[in-house]
Amino acid sequence: MSEIRRTRIEDYLIAVEQICEASDSKRATTGPIARLLGVANGTASSMLKQLAEDGLLSHLPYEGVRLTSEGRQRARRVLRRQRLMALFLGRTLHVAWESMADEAWRLEPAMSGELLRRIDAFLDHPEFDLHGPPLPREEGPLPESDS
Numbered sequence: 580m581s582e583i584r585r586t587r588i589e590d591y592l593i594a595v596e597q598i599c600e601a602s603d604s605k606r607a608t609t610g611p612i613a614r615l616l617g618v619a620n621g622t623a624s625s626m627l628k629q630l631a632e633d634g635l636l637s638h639l640p641y642e643g644v645r646l647t648s649e650g651r652q653r654a655r656r657v658l659r660r661q662r663l664m665a666l667f668l669g670r671t672l673h674v675a676w677e678s679m680a681d682e683a684w685r686l687e688p689a690m691s692g693e694l695l696r697r698i699d700a701f702l703d704h705p706e707f708d709l710h711g712p713p714l715p716r717e718e719g720p721l722p723e724s725d726s
Contacts, residue, residue, distance in 0.1 A: 587688065588626075588630065588635070588653075589653060589654060589657040590616055591612065591616065591623075591626055591627065591630060592630070592635060592636075592646060592650050592651075592653055592654035592657070593654050593657060593658060594607070594612050594615045594616055595607045595612060595636065595644055595645065595646055595650070595654075596646055596651065596654050597615070598611050598612060598615065599645050599646070604642070604643070605645060606639065606642050606643030606644060606645050607643050607644055607645065608642075608643040608644075609623050609624050609627060609643075612627065627644055630644075630650070631644065634647055634649055634650075635647055635649055635650035635653065636650055655715035656715070657687065658714075658715055659714055659715040659716070659717065660687045660690055660695055661680070661683045661684055661687045662683070662708040662712070662714045662715075663695060663698050663699055663702065663705075663708075663714065664682075664683035664686050664687055664690065664698065665679045665680050665682070665683035665708060665709065666702055666705060666708050666709055666714075667698045667701070667702060668682055668683060669709050670702065670709075671701075676709070679709070699717075
């Protein structure tokens with residue numbers, strides 16, 4: 580059976596954030612976003628246009644997109660959910676490091692808010708994931724980090 584690849588709005592927002600963080604220009608263009616998500620350039624372009632119209636991205640023609648504050652907040656909520664799930668999988672089920680993020684990515688959309696709160700409490704409200712990056716707080720900002 581082939582793997583099902585989801586592409587939700589949040590997947591686009593996270594892709595934009597990742598590409599912008601790695602970019603000197605702090606903007607993400609359609610090609611890299613499409614490659615990261617495994618979709619056609621036209622598909623990515625249409626979705627980016629819609630996200631800009633919805634106020635989640637700011638777009639400069641021929642330069643790319645970046646997240647608005649609302650888009651960044653929405654992306655960080657999903658990152659928090661994914662990272663908490665990965666941490667839970669690693670600490671409790673001893674899921675291998677190599678597959679932890681992929682498993683969390685698959686499970687995150689199905690998690691209810693109640694399950695997320697229980698996992699967070701079970702893990703004693705961690706501020707950092709197993710890889711070291713900070714977990715966005717429930718309100719959206721990242722905790723302070725020395726690294």
